Amino acid sequence: GENVGLHLPTLSVQEGDNSIINCAYSNSASDYFIWYKQESGKGPQFIIDIRSNMDKRQGQRVTVLLNKTVKHLSLQIAATQPGDSAVYFCAENIKGLFKTIFGAGTRLFVKA
Amino acid sequence: SQTIHQWPATLVQPVGSPLSLECTVEGTSNPNLYWYRQAAGRGLQLLFYSVGIGQISSEVPQNLSASRPQDRQFILSSKKLLLSDSGFYLCAWSSLANEKLFFGSGTQLSVL
Numbered sequence: 001g002e003n004v005g006l007h008l009p010t011l012s013v014q015e016g017d018n019s020i021i022n023c024a025y026s027n028s029a030s031d032y033f034i035w036y037k038q039e040s041g042k043g044p045q046f047i048i049d050i051r052s053n054m055d056k057r058q059g060q061r062v063t064v065l066l067n068k069t070v071k072h073l074s075l076q077i078a079a080t081q082p083g084d085s086a087v088y089f090c091a092e093n094i095k096g097l098f099k100t101i102f103g104a105g106t107r108l109f110v111k112a
Numbered sequence: 113s114q115t116i117h118q119w120p121a122t123l124v125q126p127v128g129s130p131l132s133l134e135c136t137v138e139g140t141s142n143p144n145l146y147w148y149r150q151a152a153g154r155g156l157q158l159l160f161y162s163v164g165i166g167q168i169s170s171e172v173p174q175n176l177s178a179s180r181p182q183d184r185q186f187i188l189s190s191k192k193l194l195l196s197d198s199g200f201y202l203c204a205w206s207s208l209a210n211e212k213l214f215f216g217s218g219t220q221l222s223v224l
Binding site for chain 1: 144169202212214220
């Protein structure tokens with residue numbers, strides 16, 4: 001179900017280091033996965049997505065890994081910058097359903 | 113290019129007063145439209161989605177209702193607000209059922 005009743009876990013990294021944010025999704029029928037970034041007081045912004053027929057996808061400084069066996073999704077951010085500080089949400093779509101289910105979110109702090 | 117507009121940005125309303133939040137999308141036709149609510153420091157909860165004019169699906173029983181009077185207009189309403197209706201309300205659209213969401217800037221609603 002939707003993780004709306006949980007306080008956000010936090011990840012703190014040093015500027016320049018790589019960040020890894022993990023997410024466990026709930027439904028085996030999910031076939032499309034998305035990572036969003038939300039800055040304070042703003043709406044979530046799309047970062048990267050991946051379909052269930054893939055296990056890895058790379059963007060600019062970001063990589064998403066999908067492990068369907070254990071229903072696990074991760075977001076890797078290379079050379080993390082202060083501007084990366086935000087809350088990151090994983091989301092899943094179930095094929096044929098008209099809704100996106102969001103995970104609880106992880107707050108990323110980047111230390112200068 | 114497509115844009116989504118959501119207003120107002122902030123709203124303070126007394127308990128028992130009515131509510132109307134409006135969202136419009138430009139630059140696309142027949143979008144899927146969504147209303148989400150986010151409590152402070154928490155995840156996103158889907159409230160309503162719409163796949164066409166006059167077609168509204170509700171995800172959770174609540175004090176709110178939604179309407180879609182035009183293709184690119186989505187309205188969130190309440191006849192009498194409760195304290196528990198406070199939160200950050202986000203409108204979003206997608207082009208297809210299994211695609212990424214584009215969010216508005218959100219409305220911070222405080223019910224006092």
